[in-house]
Amino acid sequence: MAVYAALLYLPASEYFETPDPGVAHKPSDSFQQFMAEAIPAGVIKSGEALYQPEMATTITVQGGKGGDAIVTDGPYAEAKEVLGGYFIIEVADLDEAIKWAAKMPPAFEGGKVELRPVLLRQR
C-alpha cells in the first residue's frame, strides 16, 4: 500500500465560503458526495479544509534555530490557485490514487489536485 497527500487547490477567486470562527464549516454537496464514497472504501486516513490564505500567518526564523521569528501576514505571494485543504489517502498504487483524486471536487470544479507520495518515516 502507498500513502499520498492529495493537496486540494482552488482558484483563489472561487474560494469556498469560510464561516466565522467557532462556526462549523459545512462541506459542499460535491465534497459530501465524495466522502460518502471514499470513507466507506477505507481510502481516507485524514483530511481537513483550510481557511483562505488571507487568514494565514507565515513564520521564518532568522539566524538559525532560536533566532528571531519573523512573522508576516498571509502567504508569500499572490497565487491564482491556493491550497484549500488536503486528504491523506492510502491506496494500492499511483493508478488507484489518480482514480480517487479525479473524484475530489477541486479536480473537476476549476481547481486541481496534487498527489504527493508521503515519505516513509524512520522508526
Next chain:
Amino acid sequence: MTTPQSHPAGTTPRTPRGGAEERPSASALRLEETVRVEGASVLATLTRALGSLQLAEDAVQEAAIAALRAWPASGIPDDPRAWLLVTARNKAYDILRRESARPSKENAAALLPHTETTPDTAAMALDQLEPDSSVRDDMLRLIFTCCHPALAPEARVALALRTLAGLEVAAIARAFGVTEQTMAKRLVRTRQKIATAGIPYKVPDDAELPERLPAVLAVVYLIATEAHSPSSGDSVANIDYGREAIRLARLIADLMPGEPEILSLLALLLFTSARQPARVSSGGGMPVLLADQDRSLWERGMITEAVGLLNEAVRRSSGVAGPYQLQAHLAACHAVAPTWADTDWGRIVALYDLMLELGPNPAVALNRAVALGERDGPAAMLAAVDAIDGLGRSHLWHAARADALTRLDRRDEAAAALRTALDLAVAAPDRALLTARLQELTGPRDDPPG
C-alpha cells in the same frame, strides 16, 4: 535496404549463424541486436520478479556486457533469452550481496523500494523465476510503466529508449544533446519517481486502456517525429529514430493485436519512413520537400504494408477514426498519389477539417492552408494562412506565407516573409532550404517563373 523486422520479445526466429555471406560487421550488428531485443524482455521479467526497475536494469546491463564479451567467440546461444535471464539473475544476486555486505544496508534498501521486498525475498523471487513465464505480460507491464502519464514526456521517451529499445545511455545522451552523466542522472530520477510515486508495474485493465494507451503511443510518435525533423542542431544523432520508432510500434502491435490506433500509428510510421530515401538531396544535407521528391525512390513494400495495416485499423475502429488513423489517412493520400499535382487535395482538406474538430491546432491549420492552396489556389491559401493565430514565431508559418505570395507574384512581400522565416529557423537543413528559396526569389528577374 531491407531492415530486419523486429519480432515480439522472445520469439526472434533463429537464423543460421556464421554463414559465409556474412561479413563480421553484419554478424556483430546482429549480435548487438539480439542482446538489445532479448535484453528488453529479460529486463521486463526481472523487474516483475524484483519489483525494482533500477536493480533489474543494473543486472541486465551487466548481463548484456557479459554477452557481448562471450558471444563473439562462442556464437549466439540457441536460446539467447534464457542465457541472458540466467546471467542477469546471477548478476542481481551479486549486486544484492554486494550491497548487503556494506556497513550500511541503505543501498540494498534503496534498490528495493517496496517495503514488502527485502534482499531475502528478492533472492527468493529470483530463485522462483521461470525463464519463459509470460514474456508478453512482462513486456506490457514494462511498457505501461515506462510510458506512464505521471512521467514527463521527455522522461518517458528517454526511459523507453533505454529500457524498451535497449539503447546505451551514451547514445541517448547524444540524441538529447546532453552529456552522458546528465542523461544518467535524468534516468535515475525517472526510475526514482516510478518507485517513490508508486507507479504500478502492471497492465491496465480493459476499462483503463483507452486512457493509458495514448501516453504509450505518444512516446513512439515523439521518437518518430524526432527522426523526421530533428528539432535543432546540425546533424542527426547516432540513433536511427525512424527505425527505433517502427520497432517499438511493431512490438506494441504484436503485444496488443487489434488495437486500431496502434495499427494506424504503425501505418503512419511506415508511410513516412517509405519516403525517407527521397527526402535527402543527392548533394546531401538539404531536405527535399514532398512536392519535389522523386517518388520512384519511395519504398513500395513499406507503403503496401502500411495500406494493409490502415485498412485493418479502419475495419476494427467501427467508424470512429482516432487521431493516428486520421494522420495515417493523410499519409496514405500522399503515398498513393502519382505526383504532387495529382494528389487528392479535396480529401486531404477534409481530413484536416476532421482533425481540427478534435481541437484547435495551429500546426494542423497551417497544413490545411497548404492543402487548400493546392485545391483552390494561392489566394485561398494566403487567406487561410493569415487567419491562423499564434504561429508568428514559427518559421513554417512565414515560409507558407512566402509560398502563397510567390505564387501570387507578390515577390517583395514573399522575400520579406522568407527573411523573417530565416530569422526564426534553427535547424540547419531548414535554414539551407529557406536560403535557397530566397536566392531563387531574389535572383535575376528575367528568369522564367518556375
